[in-house]
Amino acid sequence: MGKWDCVIVGTGPAGLGAAFALKNSKPDLKILMIDRERYSTGGLRNDCKMNFTFPIGFPAEYWNQESADSYLTKVAEILQPPIMDKFKLDVYQKRAERLDVTLLSIKQAHLGTDGGLKLIKELVASLKEKGVEFSLGEEATGVKYSNNILITEKREIEYKNLIIAPGRKGFKFLQDIMNNLDISYYDNIVDIGIRVESHEALYPIVRDYYDPKFLFPGSVRTFCTNSRAAYVVQEKYISTDGVEYYSVNGHAWSDESKVNNLVNFALLKTSHLTHPVASGQKFAEILGLQANLCGGGRPIMQRVGDFRIGKRSSKETFNNDLYDFKPTLKSCTPGDISLVVPYKIMKSLWTSMKLLDTVIPGILHPSTIMYYPEIKMYANKPKFLDENFQAKKNIYLIGDGAGTSRGITVAWASGIRAADGILKS
Numbered sequence: 477m478g479k480w481d482c483v484i485v486g487t488g489p490a491g492l493g494a495a496f497a498l499k500n501s502k503p504d505l506k507i508l509m510i511d512r513e514r515y516s517t518g519g520l521r522n523d524c525k526m527n528f529t530f531p532i533g534f535p536a537e538y539w540n541q542e543s544a545d546s547y548l549t550k551v552a553e554i555l556q557p558p559i560m561d562k563f564k565l566d567v568y569q570k571r572a573e574r575l576d577v578t579l580l581s582i583k584q585a586h587l588g589t590d591g592g593l594k595l596i597k598e599l600v601a602s603l604k605e606k607g608v609e610f611s612l613g614e615e616a617t618g619v620k621y622s623n624n625i626l627i628t629e630k631r632e633i634e635y636k637n638l639i640i641a642p643g644r645k646g647f648k649f650l651q652d653i654m655n656n657l658d659i660s661y662y663d664n665i666v667d668i669g670i671r672v673e674s675h676e677a678l679y680p681i682v683r684d685y686y687d688p689k690f691l692f693p694g695s696v697r698t699f700c701t702n703s704r705a706a707y708v709v710q711e712k713y714i715s716t717d718g719v720e721y722y723s724v725n726g727h728a729w730s731d732e733s734k735v736n737n738l739v740n741f742a743l744l745k746t747s748h749l750t751h752p753v754a755s756g757q758k759f760a761e762i763l764g765l766q767a768n769l770c771g772g773g774r775p776i777m778q779r780v781g782d783f784r785i786g787k788r789s790s791k792e793t794f795n796n797d798l799y800d801f802k803p804t805l806k807s808c809t810p811g812d813i814s815l816v817v818p819y820k821i822m823k824s825l826w827t828s829m830k831l832l833d834t835v836i837p838g839i840l841h842p843s844t845i846m847y848y849p850e851i852k853m854y855a856n857k858p859k860f861l862d863e864n865f866q867a868k869k870n871i872y873l874i875g876d877g878a879g880t881s882r883g884i885t886v887a888w889a890s891g892i893r894a895a896d897g898i899l900k901s
């Protein structure tokens with residue numbers, strides 16, 4: 477098929493953002509998007525809460541208020557987010573401030589997992605109409621830099637520009653590429669925490685503010701809140717040594733038939749590791765593997781009531797007595813998270829739970845479930861050549877996998893920024 481003006485690896489929001497920006501500026505460009513999955517497209521398939529306010533999702537080293545605002549405007553032009561109203565924000569904020577807790581006011585849209593799928597179909601159809609070609613079910617395996625060739629499991633593809641946006645799950649692929657191309661990088665920041673699940677009635681703020689963003693002392697924050705038809709899920713990861721393990725996550729449906737009146741959210745502590753730790757990813761992996769070991773190959777869950785009295789949860793804890801709702805992640809193992817969460821992290825998380833329970837009384841009800849591990853390995857942070865995330869001449873590394881974003885809208889913004897670099901050159 478000859479040389480492509482731009483080949484994009486990954487059809488997540490970062491890749492899509494780049495494709496739209498390139499095609500809308502130069503309709504004649506020949507663009508190919510490839511993805512190892514048989515369907516499009518990355519993390520837009522999960523819940524699809526979109527945050528449109530700095531600093532949510534913006535890694536501080538690449539973005540500031542001004543660049544974030546300017547790119548978010550462009551993101552919104554394509555995604556047309558239905559921004560949700562918030563109520564009683566000042567009441568919650570005043571209560572939080574008294575405890576040294578911050579509640580950020582964020583512009584949000586929420587489509588739900590099913591709404592996200594609909595959006596993806598529309599976006600892909602629109603790109604196809606503009607002439608972008610898709611090759612799904614094709615995995616990229618490497619790059620022959622001196623020949624401008626992307627290698628996949630099926631063929632060799634010649635490019636003028638290459639955008640690699642493989643998401644968090646493409647962490648290792650990206651690391652291999654960077655090692656082979658001599659792109660230096662560091663990965664010293666990790667978010668480690670729990671996913672909390674409870675009755676919506678015990679965390680009623682979600683009726684006023686869909687995904688409330690609380691910041692607690694000790695670099696702890698709430699993240700990715702889901703409610704009404706909310707479910708905890710597990711995601712499979714493969715460690716750098718090839719061992720499988722699971723981290724938890726959450727999402728919600730907009731479909732009325734799936735309403736369970738539960739809520740779940742992550743409580744994450746950010747750790748910046750310093751010398752001599754070489755890899756934050758390895759550190760996080762070891763914690764994930766350890767938790768899975770104790771859970772018999774699965775994540776662990778514990779009721780707050782058991783945790784408070786220092787007792788492990790067991791199958792019997794999950795009955796219909798006081799603990800009157802069933803965990804939505806059925807495959808999780810009841811156990812003792814305090815056995816596997818490092819002390820410093822657990823202490824910060826538990827303090828934050830207590831603060832949260834003071835701002836919104838209820839979340840520390842004994843029935844509340846804490847799932848562990850929820851781990852976000854944000855990055856291989858490559859050393860970029862310019863502000864457009866060019867890491868090697870004509871090769872751009874973007875999105876959550878490359879640490880230029882932490883969420884849908886910022887991944888999309890990273891794509892536009894890489895496209896700007898290509899258009900400039």
Ligand SMILES: Cc1cc2nc3c(=O)[nH]c(=O)nc-3n(C[C@H](O)[C@H](O)[C@H](O)COP(=O)(O)OP(=O)(O)OC[C@H]3O[C@@H](n4cnc5c(N)ncnc54)[C@H](O)[C@@H]3O)c2cc1C
Binds near residue numbers: 645711883
């Ligand atoms: C359960 C869950 C819920 C989430 N909910 C939200 C939310 O509500 N709001 C929010 O802002 N963020 C949410 N996120 C995070 C969000 O999904 C990511 O921030 C975002 O998708 C990152 O975009 P990306 O384009 O960088 O990567 P991704 O969306 O992960 O896309 C990367 C794509 O690259 C493909 N790929 C990887 N390696 C290769 C390869 N070697 N060859 C070919 N293709 C490859 C993958 O198959 C994937 O399709 C959620 C994540 C999960 C897992």
